Amino acid sequence: MxxxxxxRGFKDILPQDALLFRKIESIARRIFDSFGFREIRVPxxxxxxxxxxxxxxTTDIVEKEMYTFADRDQELITLRPEATAxxxxxxIEHNMHAAEPITxxxxxxxxxxxxxxxxxxxxxFNQIDVELFGEEKPQADAEIIFMLMHFLTGCxxxxxxxxxxxxxxxxxxxxxxxxxxxxxxGSEANLCPDCQRRIHTNPLRVFDCKVETCAxxxxxxxxxxxxxxxxxxxxxxxxxSFLDDLNITFAVNSRMVRGLDYYTRTAxxxxxxxxxxxxxxxxxxxxxxxxxxxxxxxxxxxxxxxGFERLxxxxxxxxxxxxxxxxxxxxxxxxxxxxxxxxxxxxxAQGLSAxxxxxxxxxxxxxxxxDKLNASFTLIFGDKEIEEQQALLRNMQTKDQQxxxxxxxxxSIIKIIKER
RNA sequence: GUGGGUGUAGCUCAAUUGGUCAGAGUGCCGGGUUGUGGCCCCGGAGGUUGAGGGUUCAAGUCCCUUCACUCACCCCA
Numbered sequence: 001m002x003x004x005x006x007x008r009g010f011k012d013i014l015p016q017d018a019l020l021f022r023k024i025e026s027i028a029r030r031i032f033d034s035f036g037f038r039e040i041r042v043p044x045x046x047x048x049x050x051x052x053x054x055x056x057x058t059t060d061i062v063e064k065e066m067y068t069f070a071d072r073d074q075e076l077i078t079l080r081p082e083a084t085a086x087x088x089x090x091x092i093e094h095n096m097h098a099a100e101p102i103t104x105x106x107x108x109x110x111x112x113x114x115x116x117x118x119x120x121x122x123x124x125f126n127q128i129d130v131e132l133f134g135e136e137k138p139q140a141d142a143e144i145i146f147m148l149m150h151f152l153t154g155c156x157x158x159x160x161x162x163x164x165x166x167x168x169x170x171x172x173x174x175x176x177x178x179x180x181x182x183x184x185x186g187s188e189a190n191l192c193p194d195c196q197r198r199i200h201t202n203p204l205r206v207f208d209c210k211v212e213t214c215a216x217x218x219x220x221x222x223x224x225x226x227x228x229x230x231x232x233x234x235x236x237x238x239x240x241s242f243l244d245d246l247n248i249t250f251a252v253n254s255r256m257v258r259g260l261d262y263y264t265r266t267a268x269x270x271x272x273x274x275x276x277x278x279x280x281x282x283x284x285x286x287x288x289x290x291x292x293x294x295x296x297x298x299x300x301x302x303x304x305x306x307g308f309e310r311l312x313x314x315x316x317x318x319x320x321x322x323x324x325x326x327x328x329x330x331x332x333x334x335x336x337x338x339x340x341x342x343x344x345x346x347x348x349a350q351g352l353s354a355x356x357x358x359x360x361x362x363x364x365x366x367x368x369x370x371d372k373l374n375a376s377f378t379l380i381f382g383d384k385e386i387e388e389q390q391a392l393l394r395n396m397q398t399k400d401q402q403x404x405x406x407x408x409x410x411x412s413i414i415k416i417i418k419e420r
Numbered sequence: 421g422u423g424g425g426u427g428u429a430g431c432u433c434a435a436u437u438g439g440u441c442a443g444a445g446u447g448c449c450g451g452g453u454u455g456u457g458g459c460c461c462c463g464g465a466g467g468u469u470g471a472g473g474g475u476u477c478a479a480g481u482c483c484c485u486u487c488a489c490u491c492a493c494c495c496c497a
Binding site: 005008059060061064065082111113115116117118119120121125126127128129194205258260269276277278280281282283304305306307308309310311330332362363364365366367368369370371372375378380382384392394396399401 | 421422449450451453455456457458488489490491492493494495496497
């Protein structure tokens with residue numbers, strides 16, 4: 001029989017890692033809650049047009065990375081490659097803008113992109129996605145970046161680098177784009193083949209090319225920050241100022257461009273040095289035109305996404321990522337087994353984590369098992385104890401054992417373990 | 421989509437120029453204590469060497485095909 005494996009790029013999150021995922025999720029929920037963000041859960045599949053319109057027809061994501069299928073009625077549907085589009089769709093669909101001036105949402109879940117897998121990149125991966133609608137003031141930008149950094153450091157991440165940039169707006173970006181294209185065409189000979197292609201497809205991408213000659217050429221290229229209109233310039237200046245006020249250290253990277261078309265003004269990225277080539281652990285930006293582009297009101301928005309797997313992979317090992325068991329019930333003999341079976345399940349029903357062995361094994365092997373399960377206590381009883389109407393509760397760390405009357409077993413055990 | 425690397429026990433990896441090379445550690449099970457874990461000692465189970473084909477007296481080792489994993493490019497979280 002040939003064994004069936006998971007699809008390429010799709011990973012099982014095994015219990016050990018799931019424990020970390022849970023931990024990160026709970027930190028996220030707690031912090032986002034303090035900042036007034038509410039959880040929203042949106043579908044994993046949307047109409048294909050939603051992503052085409054939001055992410056951009058000519059982006060790599062839409063052109064070659066989406067999982068798109070024909071539904072049974074031939075309508076094209078797509079496994080979401082990112083969450084922002086879906087959240088905005090829901091925001092519009094439920095008229096949230098009318099219910100309150102500012103809406104803060106977050107969602108956690110899997111995204112799908114059909115790329116070639118490598119370190120830190122999978123075809124199904126999880127993101128924490130945060131969106132803030134209805135506020136265009138620079139405080140919103142600073143607030144959301146502050147919350148992101150607070151969250152990442154709260155998870156225990158170190159050596160993070162925050163980079164920010166402003167991508168301008170429909171008023172000022174075109175003149176910059178034109179200047180860049182003119183410049184690139186003038187120095188086309190110095191660029192790598194990929195970049196020569198990019199001049200025509202997506203000129204701004206030339207900015208993060210890693211080829212040396214390209215980087216050297218780009219160093220002399222026009223910078224977006226010199227082309228910002230007065231409003232965008234002012235907005236960016238204030239964002240930086242508010243970040244300073246919040247004691248957030250950042251680096252302005254005027255060459256940072258982002259892969260999604262919808263960003264305006266503030267764009268930011270957080271890099272972690274331990275990640276390998278795919279070193280961005282979070283990224284985001286402002287999208288003032290996107291809500292209306294998707295058929296909603298003219299409401300500004302800003303958001304970010306955190307790569308869950310990437311975050312988890314650079315988490316320091318603090319030794320807390322282990323499973324524990326409150327009680328192991330070691331029964332000896334069939335009579336004791338029968339009682340233990342009822343007792344174990346009764347204790348579980350009352351919230352203790354309890355385990356026992358159904359095979360009639362030696363005490364030694366049962367204690368070994370208890371040890372493997374990181375049991376705090378082991379309850380030992382066999383014929384002798386039944387006769388004496390008691391059981392032995394062994395503290396696995398101190399090796400202390402105390403006798404407990406059988407008729408008060410559950411209550412006494414719960415009391416002792418909870419008081420510990 | 422393109423390029424490199426790697427596939428041997430559940431896991432991490434050995435095996436010289438093709439010739440007792442099917443191994444170790446760890447994990448698992450059992451014993452050393454007729455009922456007391458971690459350390460230590462002993463024993464046991466577990467592999468068509470990813471798969472298929474070829475060369476050879478002989479292939480884990482060489483060749484071809486294929487699959488998978490992995491890293492990088494592209495791009496992104």
